Amino acid sequence: xxxxxxxxxxxxxxxxxxxxxxxxxxxxxxxxxxxxxxxxxxxxxxxxxxxxxxxxxxxxxxxxxxxxxxxxxxxxxxxxxxxxxxxxxxxxxxxxxxxxxxxxxxxxxxxxxxxxxxxxxxxxxxxxxxxxxxxxxxxxxxxxxxxxxxxxxxxxxxxxxxxxxxxxxxxxxxxxxxxxxxxxxxxxxxxxxxxxxxxxxxxxxxxxxxxxxxxxxxxxxxxxxxxxxxxxxxxxxxxxxxxxxxxxxxxxxxxxxxxxxxxxxxxxxxxxxxxxxxxxxxxxxxxxxxxxx
Numbered sequence: 549x550x551x552x553x554x555x556x557x558x559x560x561x562x563x564x565x566x567x568x569x570x571x572x573x574x575x576x577x578x579x580x581x582x583x584x585x586x587x588x589x590x591x592x593x594x595x596x597x598x599x600x601x602x603x604x605x606x607x608x609x610x611x612x613x614x615x616x617x618x619x620x621x622x623x624x625x626x627x628x629x630x631x632x633x634x635x636x637x638x639x640x641x642x643x644x645x646x647x648x649x650x651x652x653x654x655x656x657x658x659x660x661x662x663x664x665x666x667x668x669x670x671x672x673x674x675x676x677x678x679x680x681x682x683x684x685x686x687x688x689x690x691x692x693x694x695x696x697x698x699x700x701x702x703x704x705x706x707x708x709x710x711x712x713x714x715x716x717x718x719x720x721x722x723x724x725x726x727x728x729x730x731x732x733x734x735x736x737x738x739x740x741x742x743x744x745x746x747x748x749x750x751x752x753x754x755x756x757x758x759x760x761x762x763x764x765x766x767x768x769x770x771x772x773x774x775x776x777x778x779x780x781x782x783x784x785x786x787x788x789x790x791x792x793x794x795x796x797x798x799x800x801x802x803x804x805x806x807x808x809x810x811x812x813x814x815x816x817x818x819x820x821x822x823x824x825x826x827x828x829x830x831x832x833x834x835x836x837x838x839x840x841x
Contacts, residue, residue, distance in 0.1 A: 558588075565581055575607075580593075586825065593605055597836050600822050601836065602841060603798070603822035604822045607701070607702065607703070610797075619708055619815075620665075632792060636812045641715060642654070647684065659673050660717050661687075663710070665708040666691075666708075669691040671684065692711075700821050727805070729742075729803045730802045730816070734797070735797055735839075740758075742800075743772075745772055755767060785805065788812075792812075800817075801815060
């Protein structure tokens with residue numbers, strides 16, 4: 549099929565899919581169709597070889613109970629405390645079933661709001677006085693009403709309590725959001741480090757090996773135009789990531805380094821829900837070799 553026609557077919561399929569068709573599909577059908585138009589090739593579940601294929605396989609077939617803990621922003625804090633120590637946790641300011649005005653008034657001038665039961669539900673508050681409570685109330689209520697497990701077909705989020713979590717806002721010495729270090733762990737070993745910079749504005753993304761050597765690969769966002777210096781505490785971050793990954797065949801451990809101190813961000817069971825397109829595509833297959841099913 550000519551590339552132009554293929555693009556049109558995928559575009560039309562995507563519109564039909566998200567127009568409501570996805571709601572009547574089985575989890576397996578959902579994965580196959582979405583994988584085709586997001587990643588750009590058929591999903592092989594019989595003999596998965598690419599990392600994204602193996603992530604789809606794990607979603608459909610693996611039921612490691614530790615993954616439910618990883619998906620729960622509140623419960624995972626206990627797991628982190630047991631595995632590496634509470635000193636790596638971002639201070640928790642509030643957890644609530646529903647944000648009300650008294651909660652809002654009790655919070656400091658800056659903080660981060662998150663949904664407990666899914667990804668992408670994040671709101672940074674740099675100056676509470678410049679934000680209307682009703683606006684935030686409406687946003688957080690939309691999170692609480694959203695069935696993330698059903699939307700993305702990620703079983704790990706099913707029955708996770710729908711709560712609003714408020715954490716301290718981490719910033720660098722320049723009052724910027726710090727780089728997000730995401731450690732891809734295969735059978736308890738860090739094999740790739742994804743560094744996200746400029747999140748929530750002009751995002752850039754680099755991929756490195758565990759020795760912090762840059763891969764010539766793109767993933768959803770452009771590479772950084774400037775060279776990123778290897779963190780001085782990289783060895784400690786790798787150690788923390790590997791201890792947190794010890795109960796999983798595959799997991800991504802997200803950490804921050806702020807003025808030399810390491811903070812835990814989250815554990816991600818299925819990065820990008822397994823629908824990530826790497827450039828070049830061959831990199832997906834190289835990563836897949838590191839995960840034994």
